[in-house]
Amino acid sequence: MAPPGPAASARILSIQSHVVSGYVGNRAATFPLQLLGHEVDAINTVQFSNHTGYNTFAGTRFAAAHMRELFAGLQANGLDRGYTHLLTGYMGNSDNVRAVESIARQLREQNPGLVFVLDPVLGDDGALYVPEDLVALYRDVLCPLATLLTPNQFEAEQLTGQPIASLDDAKRACDALHALGVPNVVITSLQTADDPDVLHLVGSEKSPQTGACHQFAIAFPRLTGYFTGSGDLFAAVVMARHFEMAAHADGLGALARACELATATQAGVMVATKRRQEATGVAVAPDHLHRGSRPADMVRGFELCIIPAQRQIVSPDTRFAAVDI
Numbered sequence: 001m002a003p004p005g006p007a008a009s010a011r012i013l014s015i016q017s018h019v020v021s022g023y024v025g026n027r028a029a030t031f032p033l034q035l036l037g038h039e040v041d042a043i044n045t046v047q048f049s050n051h052t053g054y055n056t057f058a059g060t061r062f063a064a065a066h067m068r069e070l071f072a073g074l075q076a077n078g079l080d081r082g083y084t085h086l087l088t089g090y091m092g093n094s095d096n097v098r099a100v101e102s103i104a105r106q107l108r109e110q111n112p113g114l115v116f117v118l119d120p121v122l123g124d125d126g127a128l129y130v131p132e133d134l135v136a137l138y139r140d141v142l143c144p145l146a147t148l149l150t151p152n153q154f155e156a157e158q159l160t161g162q163p164i165a166s167l168d169d170a171k172r173a174c175d176a177l178h179a180l181g182v183p184n185v186v187i188t189s190l191q192t193a194d195d196p197d198v199l200h201l202v203g204s205e206k207s208p209q210t211g212a213c214h215q216f217a218i219a220f221p222r223l224t225g226y227f228t229g230s231g232d233l234f235a236a237v238v239m240a241r242h243f244e245m246a247a248h249a250d251g252l253g254a255l256a257r258a259c260e261l262a263t264a265t266q267a268g269v270m271v272a273t274k275r276r277q278e279a280t281g282v283a284v285a286p287d288h289l290h291r292g293s294r295p296a297d298m299v300r301g302f303e304l305c306i307i308p309a310q311r312q313i314v315s316p317d318t319r320f321a322a323v324d325i
């Protein structure tokens with residue numbers, strides 16, 4: 001029997017923040033995607049010394065013209081051809097959102113099958129960390145172009161204008177997000193009143209052909225602490241796993257399988273991060289310690305353990321099961 005051929009490789013343009021030290025944005029996404037066998041080209045929306053959760057940071061937010069210039073440079077050499085995936089994270093202002101819109105439209109023109117994974121980086125824990133006008137821009141301009149949307153609980157509430165406190169609320173929010181034109185939605189973590197030690201991922205996959213919808217939830221233990229870049233790692237890994245599943249699966253179910261694997265990777269990397277933090281004797285951040293009050297060694301202790309725990313990206317130890325809801 002002939003040996004199996006090489007696994008298909010995605011060609012990804014990833015537009016996110018860059019930090020010199022630590023793992024958020026492109027620094028949290030590029031290595032895991034490469035490890036899973038994909039080609040990644042990165043455009044950086046900012047270049048900072050470290051993420052903004054430290055007490056201080058240095059560096060530059062790039063203007064939208066910078067992104068447009070880099071993309072025009074790719075086009076001038078025909079290097080914009082052949083992208084299968086666009087992944088976007090922190091953009092920070094409306095000009096950058098417009099530049100991403102333009103790039104997404106041009107890439108779709110080149111490749112009508114382009115998969116656009118949109119992580120709507122707007123805020124967390126009840127607060128926006130981008131200008132308020134971005135919410136409507138994401139909702140009205142980017143969501144209709146996206147293939148897969150990965151909001152956290154707060155971002156899903158902002159985009160739908162609906163509070164989300166239960167799995168039923170989350171299902172309704174997914175329906176509202178589908179109505180914007182996104183076929184795949186993953187609310188990455190949701191805390192309900194039932195059990196404060198458990199978080200839920202809620203996913204929804206809608207067939208553009210039949211309109212049939214598969215909605216599911218994955219429960220996982222909530223780890224205490226303050227992990228940065230977890231949303232960025234999740235979006236990258238779920239994109240890669242969805243690509244693998246979509247290539248094999250027929251019918252609905254690919255998104256749930258991709259989320260099971262991505263949740264397992266997150267758990268593996270985050271448990272390794274906590275273990276490293278405990279081993280170095282650095283105090284574990286109390287749950288709601290104000291951002292500006294965390295000592296640098298505590299913040300650093302929660303930089304994701306992506307390199308030492310890389311096995312968890314390829315072949316995670318834990319298994320999680322999606323349940324239909």
Ligand SMILES: Nc1ncnc2c1ncn2[C@@H]1O[C@H](COP(=O)(O)OP(=O)(O)O)[C@@H](O)[C@H]1O
Binds near residue numbers: 199221223230231266
């Ligand atoms: N406190 C936590 N405990 C366990 N897993 C977490 C925790 N925070 C994040 N994760 C994992 O990281 C993923 C993305 O994190 P989330 O906080 O939802 O996104 P964001 O960083 O965009 O706010 C979750 O789906 C989950 O797998």
Ligand SMILES: Cc1ncc(COP(=O)(O)O)c(C=O)c1O
Binds near residue numbers: 017024050053227228
């Ligand atoms: C510039 C930048 N991008 C991305 C992130 C990651 O955010 P999150 O931890 O919500 O994924 C941070 C976190 O502070 C950041 O400073």
